[in-house]
Structures are given as C-alpha cells and as structure tokens.
Amino acid sequence: MTKRRIAKIRYEQELERLQRELVKLQEWVKQEGLKVCILFEGRDAAGKGGSIKRIAERTNPRIVRIVALDKPTDREKTQWYFQRYVAQLPAAGEIVLFDRSWYNRAGVERVMGFCTDDEYWEFLRSCPDFERMLIRSDIILLKFWFSVNDDEQERRFQSRIDDPSKRWKLSPMDLESRARWVDYSRAKDQMFATTDTKASPWWVVNADDKRKARLNCIQHILSTIAYEDLTSARLELPGRQADTYVRPPLDEQTYVKDYYS
Template sequence: MQDRPPKDWLEEELQDTLDEDYEIELEDAVLSREIKQIYRDTHPEQMDRGLYFQELLRLQSELIKLQDWVAYHGEKVVVLFEGRDSAGKGGAIKRITQRLNPRVARVVALPAPSDREKTQWYFQRYVPHLPAGGEIVLFDRSWYNRAGVERVMGFADEDQVEQFFRDVPEFERMLVRSGIRLVKYWFSITDEEQQMRFLIRIHDPLKQWKLSPMDLQSRIRWEDYTKAKEEMFERTNIPEAPWYIVPGNDKKRARLNCMAHLLEQIPYQEVPHDEVVLPERVFKPDYERDVLPHDLYVPQRY
C-alpha cells in the first residue's frame, strides 16, 4: 500500500473530530418535525453552527492547556454545576471534558444518599471525591442539593437547611485555604424554556431516561425552587467562592460562555513538554503472527 501524505492523515483526524461533535449535537435532532418547528420558533436567533464548532474546538484546545498546567504544577480545581433540571449542566460538562484526560479531569455525579450516608456529617460523602494535586473535579450537582432539591422536596427539614447555610461558607473557605480553586456555576433558564425541554424529553426516546419523577415535581414547585435559589445565593455567595450565573436558554452560547469564563478564572499558562519522537518498530525475522480463531472477532456488520 502506498504511503499517504501527512496532510491527508491530518485532514482525516480533523474530520473525525468534527464527526464526534456532530454525533453529540445529533442528540438534539431526534425529534418530531412538529417539536423541531416549535423549538425553532422559540429560538429564532440560533448561533451559526460553523462558528459554534470553531469556537468549541478553540476553547477545548485551551482547556487542554489548562489541564496540562494543572497536572504540571499539581494544582487542585473543583467546579460545581448547579441549576434547575434541564438547564444544560450536563451538556456543558460533556463539552468541557470531551477532549480532556480522564485521569486528570473527572466528573462526580452522586446518587441519592444511602441510609448510612444520611447519618453522616452532611459534607462527608463529598470529601472523598475532592481532587488531589494535579486533578480537576467537576461536580454535576453538589453539596448544594441540600439548599435546593432536598429542601424543596422535604428530604431535609428547616433545621438541617439552616445548619447547612451556617456550615457551607466555612466549608468552602477551608477548601480554598487548602489550595483548591473552587468555581461555582448556576445554569439559569426560564419557566417556558424548561417546559419546552421537558416536552422534548418526553417525546425523544434518546432523552426519556433524563426525565425522572423528581423532574416532574420540579415543574409543579417552580416558585419554591426560585425562593430556595434566591436564599442560597444570598447566604452562600462569598468572596472566596462566588456564584457565577450562566444564562442557559441558548444551549450553545451557554456552553461556550461557561467554558470561556472558566478559563478566565485560572491563571494557566503553557507548560514545557518533552519532544515526542516515534521510535522505529523492531522487526524480528523469526517472528510469525499466530492466526486467531475467527469467532474472536467482532462481526463486520458495517
């Protein structure tokens, strides 16, 4: 087989990268024609897709530099993602981590606490997931569950909520004093936008798993969540760990804005890298490759 120019290989790699992005974006496309039209009507100023992908790849390349800086200097970074159900937290996290090394950047999304965990100090189950040196941890919901869903749904009484509000500022100050860089995001959407996204989830078989009974209750208790959110901001927006609100009605812009802002919060720089040289393969004249049984191979259906 004739050797191909490096340019051809690079173009194929770039196309694979774009294909991966398109695959992720297609999750928003498996909808009925009627719902698609309704969505377009309510989102008339959609961001140009080419510009979106251009900026996404640019920001992701910067995130790789941030990752390398964190690993090189042994930094510790925690990013909290909070917001109403369907506000776009998961989509933003997915794009942030899409090209990062999972050994450096990892996502924590804890389930409901077990009976044992309910008897522990409230923050205890989160502590084991905090980063060591050279790690970035992104919490897809966090200890702020107590100020939101647990409070609104009655899983925590008012005494527990009050104790949380007294404890959380000092807990976060302790994290910052320990050397952790803590960034907190709240993804904000309107009542109408959440309703639209819930309807999409109901009618999209690829997204129905995202819609839980708790999500449906959140629609009924919209105003209760609003009051809880407002008090949370008032009592936990501290100088050492302020809240940053991401307007989320436009998902593409919300992702890009969040990524760009996160990069601005950390004074990362390019770090030195050893030059990578691909070694020559060693060929042994007496080596013969074994023929493996056919049934070990995945069927070539495509």
C-alpha cells in the same frame, strides 16, 4: 427582544478551539499540582450535563474527573453532611467537575422535604465556612449556576418526552421540579443570599441558548485559572523492534460480525 442564537458552525469552531485550551489547562494543572473543584448547579434541563460533557470530552479522565453522586445511602445519611463530598475533592493535579454538589441540600432536599428545617438552616450557616476552608487548603473553587427561563425549560422537557432516546433524562424528581417552579425559585434566592460570598461567588450562566452557555462557561474557566501551554513541543515516535513477530492464524480468533459489509 430575543437574543440571537449562535450559529452551529461558529459554535463548533469555537468549541474546538476552547477544548484545545482545556487540554493545555489540564497539563498545567497536572504539572503545577493544582487542585480545581468546579460545581455545576441550576434548573433541571438547564444544560449542566451538556456543558460538563463538552469540558471533559477531550481531556484526560485521570486528570479531569466527573462526580455525579446518587442519593445518599442509609449510612451516609448518618454522616456529617459534607462528608461524602469531601471524599470526592481533588488531589494535587486534578480537576473535579461536580454534576450537582453539596448544594442539593439548599435545593432539592429543601423543596422536597428530604431534610429538616434545622438541617437546612445549619447547612446555610456552615456552607460559607466550609468553602472558605477549601479555599484556604489551596483548592480553586468555582460555582456555576445555569439559569434557564420557564418557557425554555418547558420546551426542553417536552423535547425529552417526545424523544424516546432522551426520556431517561426525565426522572420523577425532574417532573416534580417542574411543578414546583416557584418553590425552587425561592430556595435558589435564599441559597444565593447566604452562599454568594466574595471568597466563593456564584457565577450565573445564561443557559437559554445551550451552545452559548457551554462556550461562555468554558471561556470563564479558562480566564479564571492562569495557565501556560505545555503541549507545544512535538513528540517523536520511537522506532519499532526488529520484525521477528509471527501473528497467530486469524481463523483461530473469534471476530465480531461485520454488520455493515
């Protein structure tokens, strides 16, 4: 039986409420000097980017930072695999949202042959230890896997193909992932078998309904990290200086044309 999708008006109301809570969370993270690292992984077109966008939408970009790394440079390919990700980890008072992460090695690199077998198995051996090191360093680590069924992914791919404003979302790698659905499934299963640990579990988000996925993901973050409301005190605007300022003539400035007059 197909689960009922959430109504748009209810979704928007709940999203607004949750985004207000995210602002409270960010202020608590800043005051307490917490270090929060959240990974977003999953199928292409599963809705990771949309969820990240809604999390960051009303927050302070100086506190909540999105990291979406491009493919490694020739120099980065010679570094310790985790090195370029370590440089992006949060300092005190920061929340970092990884739009894909070091798990690229367990997914796209494995399936597409961008790493050797030895590099792949070494990643699976070392990743749990790496994450335990992060946690011992007082980093709050959350890992989300966005799960979408085959038919829904196909529908979203088709929607992007049909809409010129969305075609940029479909890279050649995305199209190839569609052709290699089974290979990606096996890679995901192996990744979970090795890296879904008690210290750092994978939290699976059912993403067949994008709206529900966003709300559930945000609610989980809020329920996982204890915080207090530091935003309740009303601010008072200071008085302005005495009005001795004379504005230069308006015709001396160059204005953007009013296209909608």
